[in-house]
Amino acid sequence: MLCFAIYGAAHAFTRAYKPLLEPLGLTYPQYLVMMALWAEDGQKVKMLGDRLGLDSGTLSPLLKRLEQSGLVKRKRDAEDERQVKITVTQQGLELKERSSGVMAAIGKATGCSLDEVTALREALVELTERLEGAGEK
Amino acid sequence: MLCFAIYGAAHAFTRAYKPLLEPLGLTYPQYLVMMALWAEDGQKVKMLGDRLGLDSGTLSPLLKRLEQSGLVKRKRDAEDERQVKITVTQQGLELKERSSGVMAAIGKATGCSLDEVTALREALVELTERLEGAGEK
DNA sequence: CATAAATCTATTGCACGCAATTGAATTGCG
DNA sequence: CGCAATTCAATTGCGTGCAATAGATTTATG
Secondary structure (H helix, E strand, C coil): CHHHHHHHHHHHHHHHHHHHHHHHCCCHHHHHHHHHHHHCCCCEHHHHHHHHCCCHHHHHHHHHHHHHCCCEEEEECCCCCCCEEEEECHHHHHHHHHCHHHHHHHHHHHCCCHHHHHHHHHHHHHHHHHHHHHHHC | CHHHHHHHHHHHHHHHHHHHHHHHCCCHHHHHHHHHHHHCCCCEHHHHHHHHCCCHHHHHHHHHHHHHCCCEEEEECCCCCCCEEEEECHHHHHHHHHCHHHHHHHHHHHCCCHHHHHHHHHHHHHHHHHHHHHHHC
């Protein structure tokens, strides 16, 4: 059952990240969103959703919590008021520094060489694309 | 980001299963539980939790919904009244037949050879064990 | 034997994840 | 231009996932 192996691995990752992210006051999905924003600030909700594979039903409350924590600002775009632009605050930038150890700790926990990680990641991306392609017919 | 690839693949699987399981009235986690019970009937909640990596907080309401649907029965074990034994009903057994096409459809959607699937699965199980081992220290 | 410790299920509270709907804003078409 | 179709974010409802806790039962300990 490949499905079950992935299911278990995904949860194992979430559990592994949890103790590392807790001191930062972030959940795992929130951390993914912050990483996306650190990589490119000022993204619209739609853009984040496409990149992370999440819809507005998930992102809206998540972003609201990040705003509540003072990490991001949400603002309607002046040119297209349907869109909401998310910008990282000073506090959000500081969190980036404080979270620098997280990636390293996870890399160590996986105990994989860089080659192994790369191969596995590519296989999974490939698989994901095939599954999504099949679903759309 | 390996974490992100797994995160995406897990959701892609869930989405791929969804249209197949909907006609059966099952969610993906419910399907996993039913598969575990079809493989071995009469399991206790604890046993299911260990095998699927879920705790009682997740399983209790899930099993209650399966009972509501008439697929399983929950009964306190006579020998140890702390435990609850889950048994598949006649209706639950009939569902097994009706779901026989699901696995095949997913296998096809992945578009992987048996060797690829096996290799990927083993890599993920290995990774999961390392992550869990690291967490327990 | 009585009591403390451990085990097991259920409940509560919070945070996703997604379908479906709503409401506002923009685009396209006649 | 004017109205319909589209796009986008937010909301609602349901089903996980998990920590923390509670309650009941069994086991271990003195």
